[in-house]
Amino acid sequence: MKDAHPTLTRIRAQIYALAEQIGILRQGALPKVGALAAVDRHIQSMAASVRVKPSAFAQGGGEPVSMYPEDSHRYACKFFPEVIRAHLYAEVKALYERGLTVADDATREKLEAQQLQLEHEEEAYIRQAAAEGKSIPRRGEANPAVLLADWPEGRDQQAVSRRAPGVRASVLRIRDLALVTGDQVQAPY
Structure with a gap:
């Protein structure tokens, strides 16, 4: 794998920009x-x-x-x-x-879909780097659904740890957070 940091930096910048736009639309006024x-x-x-x-x-x-x-x-x-x-x-x-930001659900949903796609790309780079033995830290705001997506069924924690060092801790933190907050997140193991 080539150096993923410039690519991840670009993806993360896009994720943050989309998150800001989505936040503005969420707080927007009614039509x-x-x-x-x-x-x-x-x-x-x-x-x-x-x-x-x-x-x-x-x-x-x-x-x-x-x-x-x-x-x-x-x-x-x-x-x-x-x-x-x-x-x-x-x-x-x-x-x-005078000018007012109007909440636009259709635009917000489109931006959220773009953000989700970028988060999947980000996670793919991180997983590929982990498989090659490199450690790339995840964003604190990483989407738990993206982190837990596409994991093979029946995998135990040790198998995940051997294949991708550093992933297990993130997955465990997400799972524990989901249990504490009561969210419906399915663990990959």
Whole structure:
């Protein structure tokens, strides 16, 4: 095997860049249509907390409107929903016009697939180097599914250790982590 470090450095740089883009997309805002729908849901929710009792007028006593909503905003949503909606719509639209990162699930999924492919390439280089007796440290953020992928069934820890020194410790740490956190990761042995 030729020196894999420059290749791994390039792959790892791509993995980190994709991880950053994925993180930005995960924290992105709803599409504008979703944000405007959230405004409508908010107004309905606030208005629902205000109770109107017209029987108080008919029976000559009692409170015609509930007295204890937490704030005046709830009353405004109940009695003036169109005014509140127009104001909140304008605020939300202005926010999107100024520029806002919108969460895009399709793009995020495509980037995650690219990242997974790069992680498989990275692991292939590491395993090849281990088979040749070279030790290349794994990234701390390495995907456990990639580390445990493609292991022959029925392999015991010692056989893995003889074939690829240094791999066993990583596999054991991943397995132990999976057991501690309760994740559903199948061990390769």
